[in-house]
Amino acid sequence: MxxxxxxxxxxxxxxxxxxxxxxxxxxxxxxxxxxxxxxxxxxxxxxxxxxxxxxxxxxxxxxxxxxxxGFEDDAVILAAVLTQLAEFWGFDRRDDSADWGNLLLAEAVTILDDLAANGNEAAATAINEMGARVSPHIFQKAKEIA
Incomplete structure (x- = not known):
């Protein structure tokens, strides 16, 4: 030391x-x-x-x-940060260049989905907004992660 x-x-x-x-x-x-x-x-x-x-x-x-x-607000912020980093790394495409971005985005979806299922309104709002702008293959990847 x-x-x-x-x-x-x-x-x-x-x-x-x-x-x-x-x-x-x-x-x-x-x-x-x-x-x-x-x-x-x-x-x-x-x-x-x-x-x-x-x-x-x-x-x-x-x-x-x-x-x-273990605080929910911190988990929501983590999901937001993961989503932002996914935008830098590319996401929502099916080519190899988007693999990391897709994984981060799927992790964010998983976090938000778990929180929303437990009644977190901020997470429910965020997951609904993501549903409108993110392809279904990201949600499928999130199910695989969960």
């Missing part, structure tokens, strides 16, 4: 958040997720899609940590 050295010190204000998040602090994990989502949105507004994709992948990491605590 290193003593007195913070390997994340170069990240400035994010370093203590990373330390708290690694120790299981859900609020720190949510903060990391929020920062990554904001960075993704900022990159997209600049049309810097390479950076946006990187921030979306980071948001997925943070969102998975926060959702692992």
């Amino acid at each position: 290193m003593t007195g050295i913070d390997p994340n010190a170069a990240l400035g204000d994010l370093a203590p958040i990373i330390k708290r998040a690694a120790a299981g602090d859900i609020e720190a994990q949510r903060m990391g997720r929020s920062f990554a989502i904001q960075d993704m949105a900022d990159a997209e507004s600049r049309r810097d899609y390479a950076m946006g994709q990187g921030h979306a992948a980071e948001a997925m990491f943070w969102a998975r940590l926060a959702a692992s605590h």
